[in-house]
Amino acid sequence: MAGSDTTAARPAPDTVKILIAGGFGVGKTTMVGSVSEIVPLRTEEPLTMAGLDVDDLNGVEEKRATTVALDFGRISVSDDLVLYLFGTPGQQRFWFMWNDLAVGALGAVVLVDVRRPKTSFAAIDFFERRGIPFVIAVNGFHGEHPYPVEDIRDALTLPDGVPVMLCDARERESCRDVLIALVDRLIAQAEAEAAS
């Protein structure tokens, strides 16, 4: 690899990423912050830059200063492997602003607000179309879960095999368990792939 690891600094770790997606205000940044080893960071792109197609600017023509923000955190899973968690913008049509955002992701967590499940349909559709593995995490506000998992699965018309978990995005253990469920699914798929 040209230019790699030629310096005296400690060797660069390998990096991987998982996306935390879902509708606006569903708790994506909260989840990132609950498990990240750093206070979540934010990077913003100006919408007026980055070679937008005209269609992408429909409805925002007046807002020359509009930005789209990406919040993220990090977990050092070992000395030489770092996992980044990206809380994707609520409006999935802005993901292109980081053109590699969904490329090379291990998988995704789709956070769902039981009161507004439709706001997460677009994210589910996005990952299904691209064959990116995901799990559904239902964020109970104030930790309350009024609906059983099966009702939520039906409401979201999920394909079989997609795990649905109840979670509290404010709780570290709860968010960790969601990530573990995603990685367990990835491992199961990898093992099935290896056996076939």
Add this chain to the structure above:
Amino acid sequence: MGGSDSAGRLVRPFTLTGGRTRPSRADFTLITTVTAADPQPEGAARPQPEHARILRLCAEPVAVAELAARLDLPMSVVVIMLCDLLEAGRISIHPPHPVNRTTPDLDLLQKVREGLGRL
């Protein structure tokens, strides 16, 4: 009204790139790791202030997204400056771990699983 201020904050960065809005190379993803070359190339000119800031921030390996956040600059701007630094031999880069859906890396996944289990 903070409108004009925030507009300035976001447009001004492109003066750092000489008005360029596109990177000259495609090496940099959000989680590509960047490290300042140590020592810096011999005979290199003094870096411009924003380049010097980047070099300080990546004395130890750091991901491009983190650099952008810590510089409070759009990633698109930071990447253009990183292209300049890479071409000048001032930084090295480490690409993300490749993810291949058809041949998943079981060892990698187990490692992530173990790391999460320790949280």
